[in-house]
Amino acid sequence: MAQLSTVDSPVSTVATARTRPRKQGRRFAPRLAANLVLVLIGLAFLVPMLWVLTASLSPEQSLRVRWPDHLSGANFAHVATVDTLFRPILNGLILCGGGTLLTVVVSVLAAYPLSRYRSRAKRPFLLTVLFSTGLPITAIMIPVYAMFTQLNLIDQMGWAVLFLGTTALPFAIWLMKNFMDAVPVELEEVAWTDGAGPMQTLRRIVLPLMWPGVIVVTIFTFIQMWGNFFVPFVLLIDPNQLPASVSIFTFFDPAHGGVQYGELAAFSICYCVPVAVLYLVMSRKLSGSFALGGALKG
Amino acid sequence: MSSTVVDAPAGARSAHRRRTLVRGLPLLPAIVLLLAFLAGPIAYCVYYAFTDMQLTGAAETHFVGAANFTKAFEDDRFYHAIWETLVFTVLSAIVGQNILGLVIAVLMRAASAVLRQIVGALVIAAWVVPEIVAGYLMYAFFRDEGTLNEILGFLHLPQQNWLYTLPILAVSLANVWRGTAFSMLVYGAALAEVPQELNEAAAMDGAGALQRFWHVTIPVIRRSIATNLMLITLQTLSVFGLIFAMTKGGPSNKSTTLPIYTYQTALQNYEIGYGTAMALVLLVIGALFSLVYLKALRPEAD
16 A cells, blocks of 8 residues: 555646546446445345334234234233333343443453553464454353353353353454554653553543544444343343343243234334444444444454 | 563563563453453363263263264264355355445445435344344245245245245345444445545546456455454354244254254253364364464554
8 A cells, every 4th residue: 555655646636627527427327326226235134124013013913024904002012011021121231231331341441551562462362352253152151051050150140241241352352452553642652751650541541532432342242242142041040130132032932822923023123222222322422423344454 | 572671680671571560450351351251161162072071960071082073073964064154154254244245335435325324224223133033034034925935926036935945045145134234334434444546546547447446445455354354254153043043953954054053962962072072163164264364464464
């Protein structure tokens, strides 16, 4: 890239000025084509979602996409009880909220030395961290289950939070380190000469400048945890502690007389509300752009 | 840094060491958590893989050497599971999510602002939906009387029972639907940083749009491509809930990837030793893919 950026800039500005009128005429067709292809792609992503919408509002319990003859809120009314909906959502908020808080705090702390100091151990450590983002969680759940049973930690929300937080930690550290690299170290050096310690500059200078990055890590971590079925399924037993990602399986309980697809659909919609709200609220703070990709240059 | 203190007096060296420790202190919580909940269980995995551990009651656990691995390499279903895993990963991550994500990101730069926001929201919505819900949605979409067949019937195209005839294609497409948002976001950010002058200079030299994309854009975003490929490959290799909710690995194991087979062996048949041995093979496959991508990252890395 370095040698390419030496391209003579006056020449290229002259060139754009000269070609601009012609270019706009020519660019109409490609623009239309791009819009059309995007519409098709958008439809492909939309169509599979239609089922939850129609099924949740239809009085029939069906897997078919049919606009119901008359809309009915019965599915939502059936689902909206403490046992079915509110407690599992609350449990999920405790489990995933706690896990996200842990992950974000620990990864900010860990990212600071990784971003600010040089060491021979840094690159191997970062590569290990990157590689462990892809660990098949099904594989380690077996020894984790054995460990939790031996230490009598099964069914304890606090320990489930610790474990869930740790599974998200590698990717969070990786992202956070890259976001922190973008904050120039010169800003801190001034504060260091004034006698401020690294933790003070982290809180007063670095963090305020990388809020978008922290928000991205928060959203990403929470979304991943909110959908996580396997970890709470193995580590929590008491039905009163189960989050929505596990309790959704009660809709397949034969004791209820067949799968209640309409209620399942209504439940799914309610289950998605927290992540949708989190995403909307937080991405608004990012002025509309979700800057996840910015930290992934490698 | 460490090499500069070789000739330093002993006092300076220990002061240096103390400074390194103090500087590394904020890493401590992360290291403790990672050791306790990830490294520890992985070490146990390695140990279990060399035993005949079972969860069926009183049976004692013995050290059996590499027996689980020789058993795996004589097991047709194991080879089949590796094959399905590779097909699933190449089809849905390396080809599907990666290329579709790049295409959407490129098209969005040319499209109108309203459309850009709507399509972006739809693609991200599919990604935000919890895995199990995505599994049901995709089941309702691909099943015999599902939405896809109704659309095909409406267009007078041949229908088929996708989950029965081509289960691996159905779960791969489902994974593309669910995971493309990630690649789209990564490439959206990467394309925004390609200097406009480069494209204009290349256009001056008479390069067409495709040539510019191939010779200017792709080399500039090379590192984003490698990082994205590595992350989505590792994530896709360990996909479990989506496939489990759609097909349970069937019919007749035609969509049994390695995570599904590991789950069936270790937690349904309680052959912990054999199951963890296969999980280790999955880790090795992930490591091999990572090595290839890291090669692409190396030249400029710090």
